[in-house]
Amino acid sequence: MQKRSIIPILYILFLMLPIYWLVAMSFKTTQEILGGFSLFPQTWTLASYKTIFTDPTWYWGYINSILYVTINTVISVTVALPAAYAFSRYRFLGDKQLFFWLLTNRMAPAAVFALPFFQLYSAMELFDTHIAVALAHCLFNIPLAVWILEGFMGGVPKELDETAFVDGYSFPRFFTQIFLPTIKAGVGVAAFFCFMFSWVELLLAKTLTAVYAKPIAATMTRTASSAGYELGLLAAAGTLTIIPGAIVIWFVRNYIAKGFALGRV
Amino acid sequence: MALELKAVTKRVGQVTHIKETSLALEPGRFNVLLGETGSGKTSLIKLMAGLDRVASGQILMDGQDVTGMSPQKRNISLVHQFFVNYPHMTVFDNIASPLRVAGMAKSEIQGRVEAAADVLQLRPMLQRRPHELSGGQQQRTALARAIAKESTAVFLDEPLANLDYKLREELRDQLPDLFAGRGAIVVYATSEPAEALMLGGKTALMQDGHVTQFGPTAEIYRKPNTLTSARVFSDPPINSAPVTKTGDRMELGHGVGWSVTGTAAGLRDGAYTVAVRPNYVSPVRSHDAHVPMTGVVQITELSGSESTAHFRMGTDTWVSLAPGVHPYRVGEDHQFFMDPAHCFYFAPDGALVA
Numbered sequence: 001m002q003k004r005s006i007i008p009i010l011y012i013l014f015l016m017l018p019i020y021w022l023v024a025m026s027f028k029t030t031q032e033i034l035g036g037f038s039l040f041p042q043t044w045t046l047a048s049y050k051t052i053f054t055d056p057t058w059y060w061g062y063i064n065s066i067l068y069v070t071i072n073t074v075i076s077v078t079v080a081l082p083a084a085y086a087f088s089r090y091r092f093l094g095d096k097q098l099f100f101w102l103l104t105n106r107m108a109p110a111a112v113f114a115l116p117f118f119q120l121y122s123a124m125e126l127f128d129t130h131i132a133v134a135l136a137h138c139l140f141n142i143p144l145a146v147w148i149l150e151g152f153m154g155g156v157p158k159e160l161d162e163t164a165f166v167d168g169y170s171f172p173r174f175f176t177q178i179f180l181p182t183i184k185a186g187v188g189v190a191a192f193f194c195f196m197f198s199w200v201e202l203l204l205a206k207t208l209t210a211v212y213a214k215p216i217a218a219t220m221t222r223t224a225s226s227a228g229y230e231l232g233l234l235a236a237a238g239t240l241t242i243i244p245g246a247i248v249i250w251f252v253r254n255y256i257a258k259g260f261a262l263g264r265v
Numbered sequence: 266m267a268l269e270l271k272a273v274t275k276r277v278g279q280v281t282h283i284k285e286t287s288l289a290l291e292p293g294r295f296n297v298l299l300g301e302t303g304s305g306k307t308s309l310i311k312l313m314a315g316l317d318r319v320a321s322g323q324i325l326m327d328g329q330d331v332t333g334m335s336p337q338k339r340n341i342s343l344v345h346q347f348f349v350n351y352p353h354m355t356v357f358d359n360i361a362s363p364l365r366v367a368g369m370a371k372s373e374i375q376g377r378v379e380a381a382a383d384v385l386q387l388r389p390m391l392q393r394r395p396h397e398l399s400g401g402q403q404q405r406t407a408l409a410r411a412i413a414k415e416s417t418a419v420f421l422d423e424p425l426a427n428l429d430y431k432l433r434e435e436l437r438d439q440l441p442d443l444f445a446g447r448g449a450i451v452v453y454a455t456s457e458p459a460e461a462l463m464l465g466g467k468t469a470l471m472q473d474g475h476v477t478q479f480g481p482t483a484e485i486y487r488k489p490n491t492l493t494s495a496r497v498f499s500d501p502p503i504n505s506a507p508v509t510k511t512g513d514r515m516e517l518g519h520g521v522g523w524s525v526t527g528t529a530a531g532l533r534d535g536a537y538t539v540a541v542r543p544n545y546v547s548p549v550r551s552h553d554a555h556v557p558m559t560g561v562v563q564i565t566e567l568s569g570s571e572s573t574a575h576f577r578m579g580t581d582t583w584v585s586l587a588p589g590v591h592p593y594r595v596g597e598d599h600q601f602f603m604d605p606a607h608c609f610y611f612a613p614d615g616a617l618v619a
Contacts (some may be wrong), residue, residue, distance in 0.1 A: 162336075214477070
């Protein structure tokens with residue numbers, strides 16, 4: 001092993017440590033976790049995972065999260081596609097200001113919007129539904145998707161559009177048959193980031209739900225239950241939240257680099 | 266069948282991109298739009314293709330008003346300077362795409378695509394994707410798409426500009442044959458005078474968003490109607506300088522003068538501008554009538570069998586282009602001989618008078 005590879009290896013170990021700790025904890029019993037320091041589980045147990053997959057209050061947390069995250073990703077990308085096309089292809093009054101304003105939405109802390117969303121959705125009887133969380137997350141995901149997609153669309157020359165129109169493609173046909181396949185990497189990257197940000201967002205998801213649409217993150221963050229501390233269970237739940245993200249990353253891994261190269265991610 | 270522009274203009278905001286332009290383009294020969302970058306060639310093509318809206322005026326195709334018609338309905342083809350193909354489709358699908366959109370039968374599509382691919386030597390590449398092709402092959406794919414569609418009008422917007430020298434020559438030689446006998450109106454935009462001359466047909470000279478002259482290419486080259494037209498259609502740039510006519514003498518100053526005959530002799534005495542192409546200014550005197558002029562050599566270029574020399578006489582810079590290699594020394598005086606029989610004379614307003 002070369003000398004210079006020591007530092008990266010140390011760094012990666014440092015990054016992986018909390019994840020390792022989480023995974024190790026999920027296989028320990030709560031007594032062992034509270035009992036003292038151990039590098040490996042002394043008694044391996046799958047009890048925590050079993051609880052999650054059998055207890056509806058746990059597994060519904062996952063289903064709820066996946067539902068609203070998926071709805072949000074679909075809405076965000078669908079709405080952002082035409083918006084990004086407009087920003088990349090047309091000049092209109094205030095286009096640059098509008099584009100920047102979209103970005104500022106990305107910068108606003110979710111806490112600012114928690115109260116108005118709560119009030120509004122309660123009045124509209126949307127409180128505690130999947131669509132409520134999905135819509136609330138559009139607040140920061142649509143601007144992000146527009147920003148990413150605009151970058152990818154800007155890389156496609158306008159001459160492609162012109163050639164297609166001259167060749168006889170109507171606009172909808174051009175958009176779905178020519179343009180979308182051309183920027184599919186961008187759609188993948190945008191969808192990935194919408195998915196991730198919606199998946200990890202906790203505050204709005206927690207505020208806007210009570211029972212029926214309660215996300216896994218909310219279930220997970222109650223540290224104590226009637227049965228006392230269930231640290232092994234919480235660790236198992238945490239481990240499971242990593243999986244959807246890992247799966248999505250696997251699908252877009254080749255495109256992410258492209259997104260970074262455009263400076264949009 | 267013809268494509269006609271009637272007093273067409275285009276404005277973006279307060280800026281006029283195309284000044285009132287009228288043109289009648291016929292099928293069966295190349296219609297070259299010749300002008301520098303930014304002279305409005307692409308803007309004019311976009312208007313004809315329906316990709317931009319005219320501010321005023323009319324566009325007629327086969328006598329039918331197509332001014333407000335969308336490009337989809339115009340039955341036209343367009344090849345850009347950049348190689349534009351559909352990146353996710355194979356070469357076959359690229360060539361077939363306009364035919365598929367038009368709803369043509371599969372068997373006929375197959376036949377047309379293969380015919381176009383044969384003409385452009387794309388047969389072995391039909392199953393490849395555009396990014397797996399060289400620049401020349403990509404542009405040939407775009408041309409094949411235009412040919413297979415068999416449209417009424419084909420617009421070629423500097424299609425060879427981004428190709429390297431060898432490929433450009435090769436493809437340029439093929440182009441006239443490619444469209445011969447198809448009955449399409451071919452509009453070819455270029456910034457190179459030599460290209461216009463090689464493609465023949467008709468040429469429209471463009472400058473600052475309007476057509477300064479339109480007619481058979483060779484005729485326009487021989488008889489530019491204004492000083493501007495002469496400048497657009499000359500490479501290296503045409504020499505021009507103020508002259509004063511007194512009787513049958515033209516005086517250039519710096520002791521250079523000559524006698525004129527014919528139309529030029531009939532001009533009223535006064536100030537004119539003389540213009541002469543660099544190939545009529547030679548370091549070798551081949552005829553007694555040639556006018557000697559001496560200037561300080563500034564720059565010399567040797568391009569194979571031809572020598573170019575830029576020399577300064579007073580405040581004017583002149584260019585000489587002559588066959589053979591000549592012993593110029595930069596910074597020193599050299600004598601050149603101008604052929605007065607090939608001089609153009611322009612009135613102060615720029616119009617050709619002799």
